[in-house]
Amino acid sequence: MSLLELTEVTRSVRLPDDRLLEILRGVTLSVDTGEHVAVVGRSGTGKSTLLNILGLLDAPTTGQYLLEGVPIGKLSNRARTRRRGRDFGFVFQQFNLLPGRTALENVAAPLMYASGRQFWARRRLAAEMLERVGLGDRVDTMPEKLSGGEQQRVAIARALVRGPRVILADEPTGALDVETGQEVMALLDDIASGTGAALVTITHDLAVAARAQRHYRLADGVLVPVDLGGAVGRTDWVGDVPTALPAIPELGPSVPTASNGVPATEVRP
Amino acid sequence: MTGFVGAVVEAWDELRIHRLRVLLALIGVAVAVMAITGVTAAVAMLTQGFTEQMERDMGRQVTLSLDAYPMSDQAPPATELDAVYTTALERYDITWATRDWYTNAPMRFPEGTAQVELRAVDPDFGTMQRVRVQDGRWFTDADTESFAPQLVVNQAFLTRLGVGGLDARPTVLLGDEMPVRSAVVGVVPDTWPGAEPMAYVLYDQLTRWYTVDASSGWGAPAPSLKVWVPPEVVDELSPMLRRDVMAVLPGWDVQVWDNRDTGMQALDDGARWVGLGVGAFALLLGGLGLVNIALVTVRHRIREIGIRRSFGATSGRIFFGVLMESVVATFVAGLVGVGLAVVVIRNVPVEAVFGGGIQDMPPFPVSAALVGMACATGVGALAGLIPATVAVRVKVIDAIRY
Numbered sequence: 001m002s003l004l005e006l007t008e009v010t011r012s013v014r015l016p017d018d019r020l021l022e023i024l025r026g027v028t029l030s031v032d033t034g035e036h037v038a039v040v041g042r043s044g045t046g047k048s049t050l051l052n053i054l055g056l057l058d059a060p061t062t063g064q065y066l067l068e069g070v071p072i073g074k075l076s077n078r079a080r081t082r083r084r085g086r087d088f089g090f091v092f093q094q095f096n097l098l099p100g101r102t103a104l105e106n107v108a109a110p111l112m113y114a115s116g117r118q119f120w121a122r123r124r125l126a127a128e129m130l131e132r133v134g135l136g137d138r139v140d141t142m143p144e145k146l147s148g149g150e151q152q153r154v155a156i157a158r159a160l161v162r163g164p165r166v167i168l169a170d171e172p173t174g175a176l177d178v179e180t181g182q183e184v185m186a187l188l189d190d191i192a193s194g195t196g197a198a199l200v201t202i203t204h205d206l207a208v209a210a211r212a213q214r215h216y217r218l219a220d221g222v223l224v225p226v227d228l229g230g231a232v233g234r235t236d237w238v239g240d241v242p243t244a245l246p247a248i249p250e251l252g253p254s255v256p257t258a259s260n261g262v263p264a265t266e267v268r269p
Numbered sequence: 270m271t272g273f274v275g276a277v278v279e280a281w282d283e284l285r286i287h288r289l290r291v292l293l294a295l296i297g298v299a300v301a302v303m304a305i306t307g308v309t310a311a312v313a314m315l316t317q318g319f320t321e322q323m324e325r326d327m328g329r330q331v332t333l334s335l336d337a338y339p340m341s342d343q344a345p346p347a348t349e350l351d352a353v354y355t356t357a358l359e360r361y362d363i364t365w366a367t368r369d370w371y372t373n374a375p376m377r378f379p380e381g382t383a384q385v386e387l388r389a390v391d392p393d394f395g396t397m398q399r400v401r402v403q404d405g406r407w408f409t410d411a412d413t414e415s416f417a418p419q420l421v422v423n424q425a426f427l428t429r430l431g432v433g434g435l436d437a438r439p440t441v442l443l444g445d446e447m448p449v450r451s452a453v454v455g456v457v458p459d460t461w462p463g464a465e466p467m468a469y470v471l472y473d474q475l476t477r478w479y480t481v482d483a484s485s486g487w488g489a490p491a492p493s494l495k496v497w498v499p500p501e502v503v504d505e506l507s508p509m510l511r512r513d514v515m516a517v518l519p520g521w522d523v524q525v526w527d528n529r530d531t532g533m534q535a536l537d538d539g540a541r542w543v544g545l546g547v548g549a550f551a552l553l554l555g556g557l558g559l560v561n562i563a564l565v566t567v568r569h570r571i572r573e574i575g576i577r578r579s580f581g582a583t584s585g586r587i588f589f590g591v592l593m594e595s596v597v598a599t600f601v602a603g604l605v606g607v608g609l610a611v612v613v614i615r616n617v618p619v620e621a622v623f624g625g626g627i628q629d630m631p632p633f634p635v636s637a638a639l640v641g642m643a644c645a646t647g648v649g650a651l652a653g654l655i656p657a658t659v660a661v662r663v664k665v666i667d668a669i670r671y
Contacts, residue, residue: 052666055579058665077584078583081584084579086581099573109576109580110580112278113275113580113581114271120271
């Protein structure tokens with residue numbers, strides 16, 4: 001039994017002009033404990049919607065989503081919310097740290113919704129987690145005083161502090177420079193594998209996606225498995241999906257060409 | 270348990286982080302609570318001050334005054350009255366009582382003998398009519414047995430006597446043909462500027478040393494009897510006192526009246542309602558300000574609310590959290606308001622405001638403080654409902670990207 005299992009999931013919304021917009025179409029995906037899965041795709045292809053469904057922030061229009069074998073459609077809103085807090089950790093592109101709160105308070109914030117020992121020991125647990133991400137000396141620092149990389153490390157510590165089963169990272173390096181992004185991903189990988197949590201990364205950066213064990217491409221709402229294995233360890237893989245695609249045969253020619261005209265030479269697989 | 274504690278901790282954190290906003294929002298609430306508490310306390314002090322002033326003139330609540338007048342030449346003499354009064358006090362187990370007789374007597378001052386207004390009373394009179402002695406002391410029961418009469422005089426008397434205070438142990442001759450030297454043991458303030466000299470003397474001492482010619486004085490021919498009794502016995506006791514005295518003194522007209530209807534309650538109620546009205550209006554304005562700022566704040570916190578939802582915060586928890594922010598904030602504001610009221614009330618220049626001060630300072634109105642706190646917290650809860658509802662209607666996926 002997989003940890004997460006999507007079967008023929010669709011997600012559509014009705015537009016103001018009454019047209020139906022299909023964001024996801026027949027998505028099937030399973031993620032096991034401790035696995036690292038990456039989903040690449042251009043902006044607007046439904047990556048974030050997929051992540052929201054996986055993280056119980058949104059629900060499929062049709063199809064089935066099993067969480068440890070339990071159909072989430074059968075869970076009440078309250079139960080879904082509780083499982084989201086307990087089983088999922090989110091890492092956002094813009095870090096989304098709570099303003100006006102120190103690094104420690106930010107990391108402790110999810111534990112406010114925990115119960116028992118986790119709630120009462122939240123400050124100690126948060127301090128330990130900050131220590132693990134190398135920010136043990138910045139616990140009382142406000143987010144605005146931290147660099148982008150440090151802020152994302154705080155966000156990672158926050159995502160992991162409740163010991164989630166799944167970490168959902170939405171463009172985790174999107175707001176970071178290349179080198180810092182690689183450091184952050186290395187840290188995320190390291191801690192996720194250390195805790196046994198599954199890691200689902202959504203990105204348009206192939207170098208980031210290549211760190212995963214399994215790779216998928218999302219285009220026009222359709223999820224297709226791809227193999228970016230050749231890129232593992234290549235720190236010179238930099239760039240958006242569209243510009244990189246021509247050099248990756250598995251992705252096929254159907255992927256739209258970059259509209260921003262970024263030269264393909266930026267990606268050298 | 271952890272859910273409630275967590276919501277309160279979150280609310281407190283939010284208030285701590287946004288101190289300035291909270292401060293601005295809550296000034297109105299704090300002032301309102303201060304107004305409610307402070308005005309109630311001030312009204313209590315004002316009422317007490319007014320009551321004490323009334324009681325100096327008319328006796329404490331409730332004082333029964335029994336006045337007796339002979340209606341014919343055949344009526345028994347006034348000397349019978351003392352025995353009648355004593356019997357009545359014993360029969361009805363009355364503990365606070367005084368005779369009160371307005372009369373006058375000649376006193377020998379450095380500039381010559383002058384008729385001075387005398388008030389012959391018993392020691393209980395000092396308590397029953399809240400006599401304020403500014404120097405020296407009031408009479409005690411032991412003074413009744415002392416050999417020479419003693420006087421408690423007003424400041425004008427002392428001035429006429431030509432002495433500045435009681436350090437010189439002043440005395441004065443009372444009476445004309447066979448005067449007796451009386452010691453001044455206490456001084457009371459003049460009741461108004463330019464007051465004439467007057468003196469209190471113990472009734473028993475006056476009658477022992479001096480025979481008042483009632484026909485030449487201005488007072489009643491016989492002393493009144495004043496008794497201080499619980500309000501609940503007044504209606505029953507009044508006719509019985511009158512009946513008893515009339516039975517022993519045929520030919521005397523006896524009247525008993527009480528001092529209940531003095532208008533003090535009307536002042537008390539009126540001032541209290543005005544105070545509460547002002548406080549309630551201020552609280553309403555404070556609450557509206559709070560709603561306004563809370564609504565704006567929630568708009569600014571939509572992303573934060575989305576992030577918290579991603580942490581597993583249920584909509585109920587978000588609602589309760591935002592509501593609690595308002596409740597905790599107004600509770601704190603209420604505490605501040607009560608604190609300010611305490612500071613103000615404690616520092617009221619009582620002597621200046623109430624002319625002569627208040628003997629029995631009313632306690633700080635804890636009930637008003639609690640009512641103020643409860644009202645403030647209630648307003649906080651009401652003011653928090655709207656932003657809390659807005660907060661839970663935020664769609665999580667939109668909020669995160671807000």
